[in-house]
Amino acid sequence: MTFVKIDKKQWAQGLATLQKSYRLFGPSKEKDYYNYKALDVGEQPDFGFSNTRLSPKAILFPQSETIIEFSLDENAADHHIMKSIETDSSPRAILGIRPCDAKAVRLVNLNFDTPEYQDPYWVKALDATTFVGLACDDPKSTCFCTSTGCGPYNEEGLDLLLIEEDAQYLAKVLTDKGRAFAEAAGWNTATDGEADIDARKATAEAKITASVSMENLKNQDLMDLHGASFWEDIAFACINCGTCTFTCPTCWCFDLQDEVHGKTGKRMKNWDSCMFPLFTLHTTGHNPRGTKTQRLRQRFMHKLKYFVDKYDTGIMCVGCGRCVSQCPVNIDIRRVCDLMNNYKTDEAACTVQD
């Protein structure tokens, strides 16, 4: 059973059945745009979106998550003991996650689940989640996933891939988790879909015209790129807001904060942003990235050079285009990636001229 046919008339019933054993998340229209939300009982995901304003990473890695609690009341036996909070790790599924966002989860996982260290909150959430992808037939002009090792029908990180047809969804079962999900929904009409998918996939891929080049990034000298002459020009417009990092599906930086009210306190894990002045601020008051140009350079060097060098799996970007379309001052990662990829130091240029 690689392909399952889901009649749209059976869709709502299947979801209702699933909600007995899964918490379902899906895209939903909020005012002028879409975001993922926890679906209420009987609520349908709205698949009329191209992509959501924010990525679904918050379902696994919330913007603000309490991870530890403590008491400062010295009359309490357990005062000043940091106590881990049990997070909800019951089964959940993200319906209609786009292939780019699913691949992004795999990239974030490289950081949160290593042989040496595992972030327990991330790992538990990831284990509990079934990723039900929705193939992307109508990509936007800001999409460039086909050049980042992803694509509108990419299967990496997905348990099921849905392809929408007029009266039905064709579901490609990719993992045991996906199989269990389809079975729990009662979707068991096997079908043959490979040929259909190949044609649709080619059509969708052809619609993506934007791209980045990255073939030279690995061999570029790190310090040359760090000292490149273009950073001042790119950074000029930057206002150092967190729009790019907060909307990005692959940005994983977080900050730990303790908040105390009266005699009880909590430790929280909040999204951080390399755009912010507090990012990497030392207790001495010194910040190695004290200017906006340094902060902007950190963002692009991390995604397009340090990550490339460390993991050797391409760039830390899936081409979803959110930062491109939402940056208030039009700083375009596609342009920056090409500048970094094609950068030649002045010395090298002189050598060529000689």
Add this chain to the structure above:
Amino acid sequence: MSEYNDKIREISQRLLKECQVDMVIGFRKGSMPMMNEPCFIKNAKDAAQLVWDSNCGINLANYLTNRTEKIGIIAKGCDSRNIVTHIIENKISREQLVIIGVPCQGMIDKHKTTSMFAGDIQDVTEDGGKIKITVNGQVNELDKADVLQKNCAVCTHRNPVIYDEMVADPVEEQNVDRYEDVRQIEAMNPEEKWNYFEELLSPCIRCYACKNACPLCYCPTCFVDESKPQWVGKGQDPTDVRTFHFLRAFHCGGRCTDCGACERACPVGINMRVFTKKLEKDSFEQFGWEAGLTLDERPPLDTYRPDDPDEFIK
């Protein structure tokens, strides 16, 4: 407004060639529709990159803070008022600036326009009062008046208030009621206001695009970034989100020009201008004050006068 391009380039080229300025701050064409990118031009030969159209909503005064060079700056009405405020507040000196004034006819509301079409907007061009928007290969023609940023629709200072060069003759100023939206909120009872503000701020992700796009927000350390001691929680607790927005707005009281950069920059479409506009309305009604119109007077909230109308002190 794109007919201003030639004049802007000609002036910029001349200023750079004659070494009157070290750089010109303006806009270059963006990589997608309805987006231009603030940029600086240092060589006369690069002046041809400068563009002007109805997608120059970012307030360029924001890029002047504490700069030491001699700067030519393209300024529409609101930018010029924020330049005045910057000069009064010693963030730049008048002598450093050559202000290239641009009479403005309003900027396109990117959020509104995007939400008007289900498909992906491929191209936006303008011709006088008409905007042509290409979606899925289809050209849709709209009146510019229907897609203006909300602040531009009620702008009463479209012409630069301070300038050294002008790229065109002044445009006619609008005679409009600026505060209809504020009065609607003022008329609400406390519970309605609470609910209204709660809903208004609920999508906020605290990216701080609003504060960082604002030319008034130049504190070396913003209160949200204070850590010794910390002033405000950094999570998504609604109290902390509100604290950020309310304090930010109050810090702009008597200084805000309603340039709309905050709302334009917001990735989740929050109209946080309702806060600053209330303070702007109060400044106008109680002190007869409009920010950034003159270099000769300080804003009402950072000055003391023995003859202040202070009836509220009993």
